[in-house]
Amino acid sequence: MTSAMTAFARNQWYVAAFGREVGRELLGRTILNEPVVLFRTEADGAGPGGEVVALADRCVHRRFPLSAGRLDGDRVVCGYHGFTYDTAGSCVYVPGQRRIPRTARVSGYPVVEQDSFVWIWIGDPALADPAAVPRAPHLAAAGNWTTVGGMEPIDGDYGLLVDNLMDLSHETYLHGGYIGTPEVADTPMTTEVDEGAGIVRVARHMDDAECPPFYARSTGIRGRITRWQDIEYHAPCLYLLHSRVAPQGVLPNADGTDPDAFHVEITYAITPSTDRQVYDFWSVSRDFGLGDEEMSRFLHDFNREVVLQDVDALNLLQKALDGEPEGYQELSINIDTGGLAARRILARLAAGGERPAAAAPTAVPAAR
Ligand code: FES
Numbered sequence: 001m002t003s004a005m006t007a008f009a010r011n012q013w014y015v016a017a018f019g020r021e022v023g024r025e026l027l028g029r030t031i032l033n034e035p036v037v038l039f040r041t042e043a044d045g046a047g048p049g050g051e052v053v054a055l056a057d058r059c060v061h062r063r064f065p066l067s068a069g070r071l072d073g074d075r076v077v078c079g080y081h082g083f084t085y086d087t088a089g090s091c092v093y094v095p096g097q098r099r100i101p102r103t104a105r106v107s108g109y110p111v112v113e114q115d116s117f118v119w120i121w122i123g124d125p126a127l128a129d130p131a132a133v134p135r136a137p138h139l140a141a142a143g144n145w146t147t148v149g150g151m152e153p154i155d156g157d158y159g160l161l162v163d164n165l166m167d168l169s170h171e172t173y174l175h176g177g178y179i180g181t182p183e184v185a186d187t188p189m190t191t192e193v194d195e196g197a198g199i200v201r202v203a204r205h206m207d208d209a210e211c212p213p214f215y216a217r218s219t220g221i222r223g224r225i226t227r228w229q230d231i232e233y234h235a236p237c238l239y240l241l242h243s244r245v246a247p248q249g250v251l252p253n254a255d256g257t258d259p260d261a262f263h264v265e266i267t268y269a270i271t272p273s274t275d276r277q278v279y280d281f282w283s284v285s286r287d288f289g290l291g292d293e294e295m296s297r298f299l300h301d302f303n304r305e306v307v308l309q310d311v312d313a314l315n316l317l318q319k320a321l322d323g324e325p326e327g328y329q330e331l332s333i334n335i336d337t338g339g340l341a342a343r344r345i346l347a348r349l350a351a352g353g354e355r356p357a358a359a360a361p362t363a364v365p366a367a368r
């Protein structure tokens with residue numbers, strides 16, 4: 001008895017790592033069931049360097065994980081018998097003989113480093129268009145935003161994390177005392193779906209709400225707030241939550257400026273690892289208290305606790321679903337509108353339906 005799993009959309013960009021995680025140590029990750037090893041080339045000042053390389057994480061000799069080996073310059077040396085690969089994945093050395101078998105190579109993957117993320121393309125490399133990588137510009141704008149973040153793996157179908165993030169009414173129940181207050185679950189939301197672009201927008205604007213500890217302690221607002229949550233999900237991987245908090249009744253000016261509000265951009269990258277594991281990359285970016293390290297520590301630790309509440313809940317939910325008979329019934333209500341739209345788009349992408357922006361095939365980027 002196993003529950004249904006959300007199919008993978010292979011011809012899409014996924015976050016493999018934060019850029020800061022990839023350096024001169026080999027990093028192993030599994031993405032869409034494919035083992036991948038990541039590292040950064042040497043930056044020696046004499047020409048280009050410091051680019052991220054992603055190769056299949058299995059040695060052609062006996063399938064030993066290359067991530068358990070070591071780097072020799074920009075070459076990966078297998079930790080078992082020493083087969084050595086260049087940045088394109090071609091084997092350049094085997095032990096005990098001069099002749100290197102022609103088939104001795106591992107695949108490389110297209111990668112793009114952008115907005116603090118390392119994006120990877122697992123599907124057909126001929127379809128990888130770097131211009132189609134979705135943007136999270138606040139993660140790159142170091143001067144205007146201060147960001148904290150991390151990654152937590154969840155032992156569940158990635159569809160469970162998509163469901164979780166598309167409906168924030170769970171904040172009231174699962175994250176009460178952290179980010180949830182009664183108004184989140186009580187306020188109806190609006191949902192807009194752009195099927196062609198593969199984007200789902202869910203908005204919930206609370207005119208008069210309690211200020212949860214996450215915002216009370218970071219903004220210093222005492223009393224009630226106007227709280228807006230505007231979700232923008234770029235299927236399959238990138239999830240943006242534009243959060244606006246202001247003293248109750250304070251609205252943006254007619255010209256769109258909004259100097260008396262506090263803005264937080266909450267970013268998730270949802271990367272399926274295996275059928276039963278998903279990488280939950282999370283970031284919290286703020287436009288106030290810039291560079292304030294104590295506030296950064298608070299927001300990091302507090303939000304990590306919130307993320308771990310979701311991790312625990314989804315681990316538990318997956319276990320429960322795995323014990324259900326095939327074809328179990330769900331019961332959906334209004335709050336599920338965004339999640340159901342996301343599921344429809346994911347099913348279409350997994351079936352090979354391309355979005356317009358990604359349709360034009362272009363060359364594979366050089367860093368691979
Ligand atoms: S398994 Fe890699 S060299 Fe033998």
Ligand SMILES: [Fe+2]
Nearest residue numbers: 170174175310
């Ligand atoms: Fe949550």
